[in-house]
Amino acid sequence: MNTKTANAPPDSLVEQWIRPQVRALSAYHVPEIGNLIKLDAMENPYTWPKPLVDEWLEVLRDAKWNRYPDPHACDLKILLRATLNVPQGMEIMLGNGSDELIQIIAMAVAAPGRAVLTPEPYFSMYRMIAAVTGLEFVCVPLNASDYSLDMPAMRAAIIRHRPAVVFLSYPSNPTGNLFDEQQVCELIEISPGLVVVDEAYNAFAGSTFMSRLAQYDNLLVLRTLSKMGLAGLRMGVLAGSPAWLNELDKIRLPYNISVLTQASAGFALRHYDVLEAQAARLRDNREQLLTALRALNGITVYPSRANFILFRVPAGRAPQIFESIKAQGVLIKSMHGASALLADCLRVTVSTPEENQAFLKALEHAL
Numbered sequence: 001m002n003t004k005t006a007n008a009p010p011d012s013l014v015e016q017w018i019r020p021q022v023r024a025l026s027a028y029h030v031p032e033i034g035n036l037i038k039l040d041a042m043e044n045p046y047t048w049p050k051p052l053v054d055e056w057l058e059v060l061r062d063a064k065w066n067r068y069p070d071p072h073a074c075d076l077k078i079l080l081r082a083t084l085n086v087p088q089g090m091e092i093m094l095g096n097g098s099d100e101l102i103q104i105i106a107m108a109v110a111a112p113g114r115a116v117l118t119p120e121p122y123f124s125m126y127r128m129i130a131a132v133t134g135l136e137f138v139c140v141p142l143n144a145s146d147y148s149l150d151m152p153a154m155r156a157a158i159i160r161h162r163p164a165v166v167f168l169s170y171p172s173n174p175t176g177n178l179f180d181e182q183q184v185c186e187l188i189e190i191s192p193g194l195v196v197v198d199e200a201y202n203a204f205a206g207s208t209f210m211s212r213l214a215q216y217d218n219l220l221v222l223r224t225l226s227k228m229g230l231a232g233l234r235m236g237v238l239a240g241s242p243a244w245l246n247e248l249d250k251i252r253l254p255y256n257i258s259v260l261t262q263a264s265a266g267f268a269l270r271h272y273d274v275l276e277a278q279a280a281r282l283r284d285n286r287e288q289l290l291t292a293l294r295a296l297n298g299i300t301v302y303p304s305r306a307n308f309i310l311f312r313v314p315a316g317r318a319p320q321i322f323e324s325i326k327a328q329g330v331l332i333k334s335m336h337g338a339s340a341l342l343a344d345c346l347r348v349t350v351s352t353p354e355e356n357q358a359f360l361k362a363l364e365h366a367l
């Protein structure tokens with residue numbers, strides 16, 4: 001917002017009091033969509049069948065929104081533990097989206113001279129949250145050929161910076177691949193601080209570190225319901241040992257999960273088969289989209305274990321191709337410029353066969 005009103009504070013006052021690290025940030029950018037087909041944010045395009053929506057609305061009718069929500073969301077946690085196969089003895093903590101949980105972790109460890117480490121390219125909120133909480137942000141480039149972990153560089157950076165937290169997006173956003181499991185285990189073993197395995201795309205991955213929580217006392221596993229079709233609900237889950245989570249829970253605002261969210265998420269989890277079936281469809285759609293993209297000349301398509309696909313277009317053409325696809329009614333995400341490793345790269349969310357087809361047609365035309 002740049003609008004100046006008559007009683008707006010002078011810039012000098014803002015500069016005096018808003019920390020330079022905050023002023024240096026750009027707000028998280030969410031583009032206007034209008035009538036575009038939205039394939040930029042890894043959302044699930046499928047909605048629920050009407051009878052299920054009606055049933056859900058009945059549940060909401062009984063929600064007690066005149067009262068504060070259960071601060072511990074006890075009923076919802078029982079359902080989540082069972083649904084996400086949280087191992088015995090491990091605790092879970094809920095966030096208003098998993099990005100809130102990333103922020104809580106950062107707030108809990110932040111102190112002068114401490115660092116957060118993550119491979120690059122990375123999910124942009126890791127950097128933003130590190131900046132706001134005053135943590136040094138260390139990123140270690142992935143191998144350029146296949147976006148695998150550069151293990152010698154990761155080992156060296158962990159020894160040198162002794163990060164308070166290592167964030168590993170598994171599968172990796174925005175590259176889409178799954179890091180080698182044994183390599184991730186080694187990073188957990190050599191890390192002096194926490195390792196957060198961020199499994200936002202777990203529904204499409206077929207691999208998890210959840211079952212390894214008891215094996216490593218510095219491991220936390222992060223999940224979200226966003227990519228399962230509930231992005232609008234804002235429901236993130238952090239799993240790990242009670243020793244960590246009891247501390248982190250002190251930072252969480254007591255009523256961060258609203259009455260409506262608790263009721264809706266509970267309802268959704270009781271119908272988890274519907275969400276799982278949608279994820280399965282999206283995995284099939286992803287394979288079809290990968291095949292179709294690989295058949296196009298002039299682009300490099302990267303393997304994906306998530307609900308999005310990263311691809312590289314001919315050098316220098318990413319902005320024009322992105323704009324052309326948009327002009328044809330489809331919004332994807334340009335990753336060009338986000339990292340040296342993403343030069344000429346675009347990222348598309350996997351959607352319904354119809355929307356994927358519209359995207360493919362637009363891309364072919366743009367190329």
Ligand code: PMP
Pocket residue numbers: 042096097098099100123169173198200223224225226231235236
């Ligand atoms: N982690 C990763 C790797 C992500 O890509 C995202 C969202 N794009 C999130 C966390 C945050 O998801 P949410 O806040 O919707 O749970």
